Amino acid sequence: MSDQMQQIVLASRPTGAPSQENFRLESAAIPSPAEGEILVKVSHMSLDPYMRGRMDDAKSYAAPVPIGGKMEGGSVGVVLSSNAPGFAEGDHVFGPFGWATHSTANAKMCRKLDPAQAPVTTSLGVLGMPGFTGWLGLKEYGRPKAGETLAVAAATGPVGSMVGQLAKAQGLRTVGIAGGAEKCALAKDSFGFDACIDHRAYDNVKDLRKAMKDAAPDGIDVYFENVGGPVLDAALSLMNPHGRIPVCGMIAWYNAGGLGADAAGQGLTAPKIWRTILVNFLSVNGFIISNHWDRFPEFVAEVAPMIADGRVKYQEDITEGLENAPQAFMDLLTGGNHGKAIVKVG
Amino acid sequence: MSDQMQQIVLASRPTGAPSQENFRLESAAIPSPAEGEILVKVSHMSLDPYMRGRMDDAKSYAAPVPIGGKMEGGSVGVVLSSNAPGFAEGDHVFGPFGWATHSTANAKMCRKLDPAQAPVTTSLGVLGMPGFTGWLGLKEYGRPKAGETLAVAAATGPVGSMVGQLAKAQGLRTVGIAGGAEKCALAKDSFGFDACIDHRAYDNVKDLRKAMKDAAPDGIDVYFENVGGPVLDAALSLMNPHGRIPVCGMIAWYNAGGLGADAAGQGLTAPKIWRTILVNFLSVNGFIISNHWDRFPEFVAEVAPMIADGRVKYQEDITEGLENAPQAFMDLLTGGNHGKAIVKVG
Numbered sequence: 001m002s003d004q005m006q007q008i009v010l011a012s013r014p015t016g017a018p019s020q021e022n023f024r025l026e027s028a029a030i031p032s033p034a035e036g037e038i039l040v041k042v043s044h045m046s047l048d049p050y051m052r053g054r055m056d057d058a059k060s061y062a063a064p065v066p067i068g069g070k071m072e073g074g075s076v077g078v079v080l081s082s083n084a085p086g087f088a089e090g091d092h093v094f095g096p097f098g099w100a101t102h103s104t105a106n107a108k109m110c111r112k113l114d115p116a117q118a119p120v121t122t123s124l125g126v127l128g129m130p131g132f133t134g135w136l137g138l139k140e141y142g143r144p145k146a147g148e149t150l151a152v153a154a155a156t157g158p159v160g161s162m163v164g165q166l167a168k169a170q171g172l173r174t175v176g177i178a179g180g181a182e183k184c185a186l187a188k189d190s191f192g193f194d195a196c197i198d199h200r201a202y203d204n205v206k207d208l209r210k211a212m213k214d215a216a217p218d219g220i221d222v223y224f225e226n227v228g229g230p231v232l233d234a235a236l237s238l239m240n241p242h243g244r245i246p247v248c249g250m251i252a253w254y255n256a257g258g259l260g261a262d263a264a265g266q267g268l269t270a271p272k273i274w275r276t277i278l279v280n281f282l283s284v285n286g287f288i289i290s291n292h293w294d295r296f297p298e299f300v301a302e303v304a305p306m307i308a309d310g311r312v313k314y315q316e317d318i319t320e321g322l323e324n325a326p327q328a329f330m331d332l333l334t335g336g337n338h339g340k341a342i343v344k345v346g
Numbered sequence: 347m348s349d350q351m352q353q354i355v356l357a358s359r360p361t362g363a364p365s366q367e368n369f370r371l372e373s374a375a376i377p378s379p380a381e382g383e384i385l386v387k388v389s390h391m392s393l394d395p396y397m398r399g400r401m402d403d404a405k406s407y408a409a410p411v412p413i414g415g416k417m418e419g420g421s422v423g424v425v426l427s428s429n430a431p432g433f434a435e436g437d438h439v440f441g442p443f444g445w446a447t448h449s450t451a452n453a454k455m456c457r458k459l460d461p462a463q464a465p466v467t468t469s470l471g472v473l474g475m476p477g478f479t480g481w482l483g484l485k486e487y488g489r490p491k492a493g494e495t496l497a498v499a500a501a502t503g504p505v506g507s508m509v510g511q512l513a514k515a516q517g518l519r520t521v522g523i524a525g526g527a528e529k530c531a532l533a534k535d536s537f538g539f540d541a542c543i544d545h546r547a548y549d550n551v552k553d554l555r556k557a558m559k560d561a562a563p564d565g566i567d568v569y570f571e572n573v574g575g576p577v578l579d580a581a582l583s584l585m586n587p588h589g590r591i592p593v594c595g596m597i598a599w600y601n602a603g604g605l606g607a608d609a610a611g612q613g614l615t616a617p618k619i620w621r622t623i624l625v626n627f628l629s630v631n632g633f634i635i636s637n638h639w640d641r642f643p644e645f646v647a648e649v650a651p652m653i654a655d656g657r658v659k660y661q662e663d664i665t666e667g668l669e670n671a672p673q674a675f676m677d678l679l680t681g682g683n684h685g686k687a688i689v690k691v692g
Contacts, residue, residue, distance in 0.1 A: 228620055247624050268616035274574055277632040278593050284630040286623040 005030045006322055007100035010065045014055055017333065022055065023071070023326040030102050033083040037104045042077040042097050044318075046124040047329045047341035049249055071099035071325075074129060075345070076113065076120045087112070094123040099325055101346055118307070125158040125340030126307060126314035127300060133248050133289045134162030135299045137224060140292075141246035141285040146171030148221035151212065151238075153177040153231045155187040155196055156315065158340040159248065162303075163224045165312045168192045172222070175215045177231050179335040186338070190313050199231060209234035225249070233268040239280050247286040315339030322346075351376045352668055353446035356411045360401055363679065368401065369417070369672040376448050379429040383450045388423040388443050390664075392470040393675045393687035395572075395595055417445035417671075420475060421691070422459065422466045433458070440469040445671055447692055464653065471504040471686030472653060472660035473646060479594050479635045480508030481645045483570060486638075487592035487631040492517030494567035497558065497584075499523040499577045501533040501542055502661065504686040505594065508649075509570045511658045514538045518568070521561045523577050525681040532684070536659050545577060555580035571595070579614040585626050593632040661685030668692075 004027050011024040033039040054065045054072055065072055075097035079089055084107030087093070095110035097103035113120050118127055125131060138144060142163075150167040154160040155176025164174045164187070176193040178184050184196035195215035202208040212220075212234050219240035225232060226249040239245070277284060306312040317339040319328040325343045332341045350373050357370040379385040400411045400418055411418055421443035425435055430453030433439070441456035443449035459466050464473060471477060484490060488509075496513040500506040501522025510520045510533070522539040524530050530542035541561035548554040558566075558580050565586040571578060572595040585591070623630060652658040663683040665674040671689045678687045 225620070228617065232616070232620065247620060249624070270578070270614035270616070270619060271574065273616060273619055274571070274578065274593060277630060278595070278634075279632070281632045281634060281637065282630075283632075284623060284628075286625070286627045286629075288624075288627060291627065 003030050004028070005100060005102035007070050007098065007103075008322065008325055009068055009070055010055060012067065013057060018052065018055060018326070018330055020326055025323055031104045033081055033104045036084050036106055036108070038082045038084055038087045038093065038095075038107050038110060039080045039102065039104050040075075040077040040093060040095065040097055040110075041080050041102055042075045042100060042345045044077075044121050044124060045075040045097070045099060045322075045325065045343045045345055046073050046128070047325065047332050047337075047343060048073065048130065049333065051329065052333055072096065073098050074124060075100075075103070076123055077103075077346075082107070092120050094120075094128065099322065099343075101322060118304070121316055121318075121340075121342055122307070122314065124342055125316060126162065126312065127304060129289055130158035130340060131162045131303065131314075132292075132296060132299045134159045134224070135166060135303060136289060136292050136295060137246035137248050137287060138163050138166055138222070141283070141287060142167075142222040142224060142244050144170050144172050144222055149173040149175065149216045149218055149240075150222040150224065151175040151177065151216060151220045151235055152224040153199070153227040154335075155193055156183045156191065156339065157226075157337075158314065159226050160224070161187070161191045161314065162312065164191050164193050165306075166303075167222070168194075169306070169311055173216070173218075175212065175220070177212070177227075183335075183338065186315070190315065202230075205230045205233045209237055213238055219243075222246075236268070236273065236276050239276065239282055241280050243280055243282050245282060245284045247284060248289070316342050318342045318344050320344050349376050350374070351446060351448035353416050353444065353449075354668065354671055355414055355416055356401060358413065359403060364398070364401060364672070364676055366672055371669055377450045379427055379450045382430050382453055384428045384430050384433045384439065384441075384453050384456060385426045385448065385450050386421075386423040386439060386441065386443055386456075387426050387448055388421045388446060388691045390423075390467050390470060391421040391443070391445060391668075391671065391689045391691055392419050392474070393671065393678050393683075393689060394419065394476065395679065397675065398679060418442065419444050420470060421446075421449070422469055423449075423692075428453070438466050440466075440474065445668065445689075447668060464650070467662055467664075467686075467688055468653070468660065470688055471662060472508065472658065473650060475635055476504035476686065477508045477649065477660075478638075478642060478645045480505045480570070481512060481649060482635060482638050482641060483592035483594050483633060484509050484512055484568070487629070487633060488513075488568040488570060488590050490516050490518050490568055495519040495521065495562045495564055495586075496568040496570065497521040497523065497562060497566045497581055498570040499545070499573040500681075501539055502529045502537065502685060503572075503683075504660065505572050506570070507533070507537045507660065507685075508658065510537050510539050511652075512649075513568070514540075515652070515657055519562070519564075521558065521566070523558070523573075529681075529684065532661070536661065548576075551576045551579045555583055559584055565589075568592075582614070582619065582622050585622065585628055587626050589626055589628050591628060591630045593630060594635070662688055664688045664690050666690050 014022045079091040092113040093110045095105045150172045152160045152163045155178045174193045176187040176196040187193040187196040220238045223235040225247040317337040360368045425437040438459040439456045441451045496518045498506045498509045501524045520539045522533040522542040533539040533542040566584045569581040571593040663685040
C-alpha cells in the first residue's frame with residue numbers, strides 16, 4: 001500500500017450548475033487514526049443531491065464544504081487500522097468518508113456492515129440514507145392510507161422508488177414522475193408504479209399538470225416532495241383536501257443560484273402556494289433525515305425483509321473511478337443517472 | 347312587526363378590493379320557518395375576512411355566494427318563531443343568518459346563547475369562530491412550548507389577540523404585528539404582547555424583517571399565519587428550526603384577484619418558500635375551523651373562565667345599521683377596524 005491517497009476537494013463554489021472546474025483531484029498522505037478513529041480504504045462512495053447544497057455558502061442545515069476542503073458524503077469501505085473499540089482491520093463499514101480513496105473517521109459516526117446479509121452498496125441506497133429518507137418521510141409525514149393516491153418525482157431514484165414501493169404495498173395508487181421513457185418503463189415494470197409521467201415530454205406546467213391529472217384521476221393525497229420546480233407546481237394544484245406533503249429535497253432548484261432565484265416555478269407564486277395550503281388544509285413538513293437516526297433500526301427491521309423477498313427492489317448506477325465522481329455528480333443533478341448513483345473508488 | 351325584512355346581497359363579483367357597487371340592500375318578505383327551522387330577528391352580525399373569499403368564484407373550501415344571493419355570515423339574534431324542537435320564541439341564538447335583519451335557518455346549525463353568562467356578541471368573536479380559530483390553530487398546529495417565541499399578525503383582531511394571549515399564558519414571548527401605533531399600543535397594553543411591530547411604519551420587507559428580528563431576538567418558533575403578504579415574507583425568514591406555521595388566512599392577499607396574482611410577496615418566490623420549509627424542518631398546516639367544531643365545547647370550557655377572570659381580554663368594533671355593513675367590511679379588509687368587527691343590525 002502506498003502512503004498516498006487521493007481525494008476530491010471543492011476548488012470553487014459553483015454559480016448554477018457545477019462544472020469540472022469546481023472540483024480538484026488531489027493527492028495527500030494517508031492519515032493515521034487518532035484515538036477513537038478508524039482508517040478506512042473506501043470501496044464505494046455515494047453521490048446524493050444534497051451535496052449540491054454543501055457546495056454553496058447559503059444558510060442551510062449543514063455547514064458548507066470549505067473551499068479546498070474534501071467533498072463530503074457517505075461511503076463504504078474496509079478498515080485498514082482501528083484506534084477505536086469494536087472495530088478491527090478487515091471490518092466492512094459505512095461512514096462519512098467523503099470523496100476519497102482513504103479516510104479516517106470517528107468510529108461513532110461509522111456503522112459495521114455484514115456483506116453476507118446484503119451487498120455493502122445497499123447501505124448507500126436502499127438500506128441507507130436515501131431509502132431511510134423515503135421510509136421515514138412517508139410514514140411520519142405522508143401518513144398513507146389504503147385507497148389514496150401518492151405521487152413522487154425522481155421515481156426511479158433511491159428515495160422515489162422506495163416511497164412508491166412502500167405506498168404500493170400499503171394499497172395506494174402510485175404515480176411516479178421521471179425523466180424519459182426509459183425511466184418511466186423502469187418505474188412501472190420494476191418499481192410497480194401504477195402510472196409514470198415523463199416530465200421531459202412536456203414543456204409547460206399546464207400540459208404536465210394534465211398528464212398528472214389523468215394519472216391521478218382522484219387527485220393526490222400524498223405528494224412526496226423531492227424535486228421542486230414544475231412538478232411541484234403541477235402537483236400542488238392537484239392536491240386533495242387534507243393532503244400531506246413531506247418535503248425532503250428540491251433538486252430542480254438546487255442549481256438555481258440561491259434563495260432568491262426562481263428558475264422553474266414562475267407560475268408558483270407565494271399567494272398561490274399559501275392559498276392552496278389553506279383551502280386544502282394541507283400538512284407540509286420539511287425534514288432532514290439526520291434528525292431521525294434513532295428510528296434507523298426500525299427502518300431496517302421493516303424494510304430488509306421486503307428487500308429479501310422482493311417486495312422492495314432497487315437499482316444502482318455505478319461509475320468506475322474516483323476521478324469520474326464530478327461528472328457522475330453533474331449527471332445526477334440533471335437526471336442522467338439510472339438508479340442510486342454510486343462511484344466505485346477502489 | 348312589519349312583514350318586510352332587509353338583507354344585503356352580492357350584486358357583482360369584485361376584482362381586487364370590493365366596493366359599494368358589489369353590494370345591494372334589498373327588501374324581501376320575512377320567511378316562515380320550515381320544519382326543523384327557526385325564524386330569527388338578527389341583533390348583531392359578524393364581519394370576517396373569510397367573507398371576501400366567498401365573493402369570488404375561485405375554488406375554495408366553500409361554495410361562493412351566488413350573484414344576487416344574500417351575503418353569508420354568522421349572526422346572533424332572538425327567535426321569533428320556532429318550528430324545531432328545543433328552540434322557543436325569545437331564545438337568544440347564534441346561527442348562519444347572514445347579512446340580514448331576519449333569517450330562517452336549520453336549527454341544527456344554530457346554538458342557544460345565555461346572555462347572563464356572556465354578552466351575546468362574544469359568540470361572534472372571542473367565544474365564537476375567530477377565538478376558536480386562534481385556540482384550535484395554536485393548540486393543534488402551533489404546539490407552543492414555554493420559552494419559545496410566537497409571532498402573529500392582526501394582533502388586535504379577534505384571532506390574533508386570542509393567539510397572543512393564550513401563548514403568553516403558556517410562557518411564550520409574544521410578538522404582535524399590527525397596523526398603526528394605536529393598535530400596537532392596544533396589543534401591548536390590553537393583550538399583553540411583549541412587543542408589537544407597526545407594519546405601516548415600513549415600506550419594504552427588509553426593514554420590516556429587521557424590526558421583527560429585533561422584537562424576536564431568538565427567532566420565531568410559531569408563526570400563526572393569518573395575513574400573508576410582507577409579514578409572512580419577513581416571518582418566514584426568521585423561523586427557527588422545527589418551527590410551526592398554522593395557516594388560517596391570508597387577508598393581505600384576499601383582494602389580490604385570485605390565485606395567480608402576487609400583490610405583495612414578490613420577494614417570496616416558490617424556491618425560497620420551499621427551501622425555508624425544508625432547511626428549517628418547518629411544519630406548515632392549513633386548516634379551516636369548520637372541520638373542527640367537535641372541539642368547540644373543549645374550547646369554551648377552557649377559554650370562558652379565562653375571559654371571566656380577565657386573563658383573556660377582547661375588544662369589539664361595532665358599526666350601527668345593516669346598510670353600513672359593506673363599508674365596515676371594506677374597512678376590515680384594509681385594517682380600519684379596532685377589534686372584532688360587528689354590525690348592530692336591530
